[in-house]
Amino acid sequence: MFPSHPGTRDARRKRALRRIRDNIARSGHHIYIVAGEETPRFAYTIGVSEAIGVELILAGACFYSNRVVVQIINNLVPRLKSGDDWEASRFDLAGLGSFILRKAHASWATELILGALDYYAANEIPALQIVPDKTCWTIDVPDMSAPSSASTEPVWRWLHEAWTYPVPKKARAATDLAALRGKRITEAMRWEEEEWELFSGAGPDIAKDELRMVPLGTLLAVDETLVPVLELPIGEGLWRDADPDSEWQPWRRSAQGDRAGGSGEIE
Numbered sequence: 001m002f003p004s005h006p007g008t009r010d011a012r013r014k015r016a017l018r019r020i021r022d023n024i025a026r027s028g029h030h031i032y033i034v035a036g037e038e039t040p041r042f043a044y045t046i047g048v049s050e051a052i053g054v055e056l057i058l059a060g061a062c063f064y065s066n067r068v069v070v071q072i073i074n075n076l077v078p079r080l081k082s083g084d085d086w087e088a089s090r091f092d093l094a095g096l097g098s099f100i101l102r103k104a105h106a107s108w109a110t111e112l113i114l115g116a117l118d119y120y121a122a123n124e125i126p127a128l129q130i131v132p133d134k135t136c137w138t139i140d141v142p143d144m145s146a147p148s149s150a151s152t153e154p155v156w157r158w159l160h161e162a163w164t165y166p167v168p169k170k171a172r173a174a175t176d177l178a179a180l181r182g183k184r185i186t187e188a189m190r191w192e193e194e195e196w197e198l199f200s201g202a203g204p205d206i207a208k209d210e211l212r213m214v215p216l217g218t219l220l221a222v223d224e225t226l227v228p229v230l231e232l233p234i235g236e237g238l239w240r241d242a243d244p245d246s247e248w249q250p251w252r253r254s255a256q257g258d259r260a261g262g263s264g265e266i267e
Contacts, residue, residue, distance in 0.1 A: 020046055020119055028081070031073055032115045033066050037170040038158045038217035040140040043069045046116045049125055051081050055116050057104055058130040060140030060155070062180060062212050072096050072130065086128060098133040107148040111159050138180040140218050154221040163217070167230050171216040173198045176206045184244065185219065188229040189237035189251075196229060 023030035029047035036042075042059040043066075049055050056076065058069055075093045080086060086101040093099065109127040110117065116125055129144040142153040150157035163169040171194045179185050179200040189197040197203060198219055220226055228248050229238055237251040 017119065020115075023047070024050070027074075029073075029077055031070055032113075033069065034112075036215065038163050038215050040155060040215060040218055041066070042112055043073065044113045044116065044127070045073060045077070046113075046119050048077055048080070049116070049120075054126045054128050055109075055113055056101075056130055057109070057112055057127050057144070059108075059112065059142055059144060061130075061132055061136070061138060062140055062214050062218075063132065063136040063138050063177065068096060072099070076101075076130065090133075097136045100131050100133075101128045102131060102145050103127075104129045104144040105147050108142070108144040111148060138177070139182060139222055140180070140214070155218050157221055158217060165217075165220065165227075165230060167216065168194050169217065170194060171196070172213055173216045173219055174211060174213050175219060176200055177210045177212065179219070180212060180214070182222070184242050185223065185226060186240050186242055186246075187237065188226070188232065188239070188248070190229065190232040190234055192234065196232075198226065198229065 020030040024047035028051065029045045031043055031045055033043045034041065040060040040062065042057060044057045045055045056073060058072065061069070064072065072093060075096065076091060076099070079091065084091070089100075091099045091101070104127040106124055108129075110124060113125060113127055117123065132141065140155050142148075142156055146152060148156070148159065150160050158169070173196040175185070175198045179198065183200040185198045185200055187197070187199045187201070187203055189203075191197065196216060199206060225248075232238065238248040239251060240246040240248050
């Protein structure tokens with residue numbers, strides 16, 4: 001791919017700024033959704049600070065689709081503008097969940113809301129983090145009230161560190177909500193050069209609404225015992241038990257040609 005011509009980049013930036021201005025004029029704010037490669041998705045507002053002095057950030061929260069993330073923010077903004085006390089309130093949004101807001105440390109805000117800083121030509125803008133309740137919490141939701149740190153929020157470590165694993169940093173993994181809440185991953189398959197399946201139980205038994213696609217780095221960051229799955233050839237897999245001392249074992253082929261683990265065939 002050839003690098004973009006400076007004139008092309010400038011024209012693209014002007015279009016983006018015009019779109020932001022139009023959205024702020026029409027609805028009072030613009031929403032940026034940033035889908036990183038090794039870093040979890042996050043969303044933030046531009047324009048809310050003009051009314052209440054802060055922008056909003058929803059970081060991680062892969063429980064929600066992009067569409068629902070937009071709905072959450074669009075439901076919260078008018079309540080804040082109407083004077084709801086964000087420090088004392090739990091925001092119950094019909095059909096979307098329950099949320100609290102907490103002040104984001106400046107180190108997080110300056111790393112994540114770059115578009116807002118650029119738009120307002122500012123070095124710092126106060127921000128509030130949108131935090132889902134425990135029923136919708138996942139391992140990619142950081143505590144942004146504390147300074148940004150790879151030691152306390154390893155899923156977000158690549159905001160500060162270079163990618164070091166021997167696979168592309170844009171590699172993705174299909175996984176399940178139980179794994180994304182910390183349950184031990186026991187099944188691993190590699191189907192494409194940059195695609196894995198990493199499940200906390202039998203893949204065929206996981207309900208469709210429990211499945212999520214996340215950066216592979218999200219799971220690697222919280223469980224270094226997953227590193228052996230990076231060496232899998234395409235079409236091969238590993239399994240292990242839920243016991244923390246269990247080690248990875250290769251899937252074997254049954255007589256019928258199906259993959260099988262230590263306890264029998266996989267349908």
